[in-house]
Amino acid sequence: MAKRWVIRPDGSNWGDWGEDDQRGRMNLVTSECRLNGVAEIQEGLCYCLSMPLDMPGGNAVNPKRLPPAFGTVHYPPDSNSPYYNFDWNAIQEGNMDVTSDEHVTIYSQYSTQWDSLAHVGSLFDVNGDGILEQVYYNGYRKGEHIKGPDDPEGPGARALGVENMATGGMQGRGVLVDFHAHFGDERVAVGYDLLMEILGKDEIRVEEGDFFLFHTGWDDMILSMKGKPDAKRLHASGAVLDGFDKKMLQWITDSGVVALISDNMAVEAPDGYGETQGGFSRLPIHRHCLFRLGVHLGEIWYLSELAHALRIRGRSRFFLTAPPLRLPGAVGSPVTPIATI
Numbered sequence: 038m039a040k041r042w043v044i045r046p047d048g049s050n051w052g053d054w055g056e057d058d059q060r061g062r063m064n065l066v067t068s069e070c071r072l073n074g075v076a077e078i079q080e081g082l083c084y085c086l087s088m089p090l091d092m093p094g095g096n097a098v099n100p101k102r103l104p105p106a107f108g109t110v111h112y113p114p115d116s117n118s119p120y121y122n123f124d125w126n127a128i129q130e131g132n133m134d135v136t137s138d139e140h141v142t143i144y145s146q147y148s149t150q151w152d153s154l155a156h157v158g159s160l161f162d163v164n165g166d167g168i169l170e171q172v173y174y175n176g177y178r179k180g181e182h183i184k185g186p187d188d189p190e191g192p193g194a195r196a197l198g199v200e201n202m203a204t205g206g207m208q209g210r211g212v213l214v215d216f217h218a219h220f221g222d223e224r225v226a227v228g229y230d231l232l233m234e235i236l237g238k239d240e241i242r243v244e245e246g247d248f249f250l251f252h253t254g255w256d257d258m259i260l261s262m263k264g265k266p267d268a269k270r271l272h273a274s275g276a277v278l279d280g281f282d283k284k285m286l287q288w289i290t291d292s293g294v295v296a297l298i299s300d301n302m303a304v305e306a307p308d309g310y311g312e313t314q315g316g317f318s319r320l321p322i323h324r325h326c327l328f329r330l331g332v333h334l335g336e337i338w339y340l341s342e343l344a345h346a347l348r349i350r351g352r353s354r355f356f357l358t359a360p361p362l363r364l365p366g367a368v369g370s371p372v373t374p375i376a377t378i
Contacts, residue, residue: 040056040176041056041177042163042172044163044165046328047314047315048329050062050329050330051174051175051176052175056175057175059154059175059196060202061174061295061330061331061332062295063207063331065245065293065295067246070246070247071209074210074211077210077354077378078355078378081377082346083375083378084343084346085374085375086149086338086375087149087339087373087374088149088337088339090149091104091105092260092337093148093264093337094264095265097266097267097268098266098271102146103144104147105143105144106141106142106143108139108140108141109121109138120136120137120138121138122137123137145362145364145368146369146370148371149338149339149372149373149374150335150371150372151199151202151207151333151334151335151361151369152327152336152368153194153197153199153333153361153368153370154173154201154327154328154331155173155194155368156368157323157327158171158174158179158183158327158328159315159328160316173327173328174197177196182196192366193366193368194368197368198365198366198368199361199362199369200364200367202360202370203360203362204363206358206360207296207333207357207360207372208356208357208359209246209295209356209357210246210354210356210357211354211357212241212242212247212248212249213250214235214236214241214251214252215239215252216235216253216254217275217276218252218348222254222258222274224273224277226277226282226306227251227277228284228285229284232285232288241353243292243294244293245292245293247292247293248295248357249294249296249298250298250335250340251276251299252300252341253276253277253301255271255274255275255299255302256300256339256340256341258274259337272307276301277301277304277305278322279305280306280318280321280322280323281312281313281321286314286321286325289325289332290325290330294332295332295333296332296333297332297334297335298336299335299336300337300341301336303320303334303336304322304323304336305320305322313325315329322334335359335372338374355376355377356377357374357375358374358375358377359375360372
C-alpha cells in the first residue's frame, strides 16, 4: 500500500504514533495520566456536563443542525399499532405488561458533542506534487477514507470516526478555567497573552495529557432562552479563543492538551475568516487541532455548575469521563460527560 502522505503540514504530529494512527494526541493519555485524574477526586461529587440534548432549540444558532425528532416503532411490524404504552393483554390474554419503544433522529453535533478527527480537514499538498487535495488528520483522504453521500456504501468515516474515541475511553484529568468569572457575558477574543494572564491570576496549571475546558456562560444563557434561542445575542456573547493569534495556536501545540472543550458553539468564533497558519480559514483552531494535531474539540457542554463548584473550593482540576457513542463512521457524537471532584 502506498504511503498516504509524503509531506506533512508544518507543525503537525502526523506519523508520530505510526502511519495508521487514528487517535492523535489521545495517545498522550497514559495510565499514569488517568491515575492523575483519579487523584483529583476528593469528595466524590459528580456533575453532569451535558446540556439537555434538545438544546439550544430550533436551528437559529446553527441553521444546518436540527433538534432531535422522536418517532415510534410498530408491533407487529406490519401493523399500525404503535409500540408505545403497548398493552400486551390485547394479544396475549392475562399478560400484564405495558411496554414502549421509539426511534430518534438526531444530528450528532446539535447539542453537547465531540468533534472527531474526521470532522474538519484541509486542502493540502500531501504528495509534494503541487496538487492540493482534501485530506484529514494523518493523511486520510476524501473519498478513500471519508466517504461522501455519492459512495455506493453510503457516507461515513471509514477512518478517524468517533468509534476510535469511544474505545480509547476519553477519560483523564480535566482542567477548567472560568472565563465567565472574568468577563461575564462580554464577547472577548482570548489570545495567548490574555489566557496566560488569567491562568496566572487563577493559579491554574495545564500539563501534557490534560483535557482543557473553559466556561463562558453560554450554557446558562441557552437554558434561560428555554428552547427559543436569540442567535444574534448568543453569537455576540461570551469569550472565545482567538484562533488568529499565532501564539495561541503555538500554545495549543506546546501545552500537550488532548482536547479543547467549551460551553459555546465552536470553541472559537464561528464567524471569523482570515489568514492563518497554512492559508485562509474560517475556523483556524478547528483546522489546527483536528487536522494538524489530532486534538479533539468539545462544544456546547454544560459547565456552569462545575465551574461554580470548583471556584468556591479554589480548585480547577477534576476527573473527567466523556466517551462518545460507539457509532462506527460518525464524524461527531453526542456525549454525556461526567466530572467528579
